[in-house]
Amino acid sequence: MSTTSPVPEPTPEDISRGLAEIERHLSASAPTAPVLRGEVEPAGEPVSGETRRVQRLRAEVAEAHQLARLQDDDAPLMVDTPKVRKRRKAANEAARLHALAQDPAMRAWQAARMRRVLVTAGMVSLALALGWSTAGVQSFAADGAPQWSPGWLFAWFVEPFMSLALLVVVGARAYLGTRGTPLNHPKLVRIEYLFLGLTLGMNAWPHLPGVADDFTVSRLVLHVLGPIVAVAVVTALPIILAAFSDLDHAGRGGLTGLTYGANADDPVRETGPDVTALVERARTLIATGELPPHPSAYRLQRSLRCGMDDARAVRDALADLP
Structure with missing residues (x-):
């Protein structure tokens, strides 16, 4: 007959040791928590027991920590946005256009184009x-001739042949004016x-007071409107073209400075070579009829585009010349 030895009762140390073994086993076999979208996986191995x-x-x-390190870098701030690039492009274009507008060749081209436009508009307005x-004019030239009679028909040609002759003269003066040679x-x-x-x-006569059977101011104005506009165009066009021919495209224009001569007894006194040239130019303008024989200093200043002192000197010089 066999006897069994009694099982010893576990001590508190044995119980603590067993619980520790169970906890280590559960920690090692527990599944790792998945990393959520947008989260950064922690560096290094997870510490045992972390939840x-x-x-x-x-x-x-x-x-x-990574965001703090990246925020110290100013590289993103140095990159131009689309709006900044658009503004810089517009500013650069404006600066280049301004520089181009100061170029003498560009200014000459702009003046030629504007002169061509004005001449065209003036000639169309004149026509x-x-x-x-x-x-x-046809009503005046027909003189009551029956409609469709030879006199009535030929009266329609009076104004066209006068207009063509006038346009020949005005056209020649306009063309030569654009070439810098005023006629x-x-x-x-x-x-x-x-x-x-x-x-x-011929337009106004049939509608004048005492001639017209039923005079009205409005009818007279309507009939003289065309000739008045033609007179205005013919008078203004040569003056405009002469001003264009005197343009200084290099930007060196301006009033002629005061000049003084050493000999006060000289006919062109208180003048220099520039004023002497102005005198010759004034004599040419007088010969062509653009200036009167004895122009005033104000008229000389406007025509020669010089200073008032030079204009007075030119006036005095012209008065002393034979």
């Missing part, structure tokens, strides 16, 4: 004004005003 909350906090701290007066011969000027005077007279 999911601790691991998420560790990932958040690691992400904050329309003369066309407007055709009916009035201001007194005979041509008288021819222009002769044709314009005839057109004005």
Whole structure:
């Protein structure tokens, strides 16, 4: 007959040791918490016993450290945004256009284009004004002839052949003016005003007080409107073209400075070579009829584009010349 030895009762140390072994076994076999989207996986091996909350906090701290290091880099601030690039491009274009506008060749091209536009507009306005007066001239030239009679038909050609002759003179002066050679011969000027005077007279005569059966101011104004516009265009166009020919595209223009001569007894006194050239130019303008024989200093200043002192010197020089 066998006897069994009694099982010893576990001590508290044995119980603590067993619980520790069970805890290590559970920690080693527990599944790792998945990393959520947007979270940074913590660096290094997870410490045994960490919960999911601790691991998420560790990932958040690691992400904050990385963001703090990246925020110290100013490279993103130095990159131009699309709006900044657009503004810089516009500013650069404006600066280049301004520099181009100061170029003498560009200024000459702009002046030539504007002069061409003005000449074209003036000639079209002149042609329309003369066309407007055709009916009035036809009524004057027909002199009550029956409609569709030879006299009535030929009366329609009076204004066109006068207008063509006038346009020949005005066109020649305009073209030469654009080439820097103003044509201001007194005979041509008288021819222009002769044709314009005839057109004005033939339009206005049948509608003048005492001639018209039923006089009205509005009818008279309507019939003289075309000739008046033609006179204005013919008078203004040469002056405009002369101003264009005197443009200084290099930007060196301005009033002529005061000049003084050493000999006060000289006819061109208190002058220099520039004023001597102004005197010669004034004599040329007088010969062509653009200036009167004895122009005033103010008229000389406007025509020669010089200072008032030089204009007075030129006036005095012209008065002393034979």
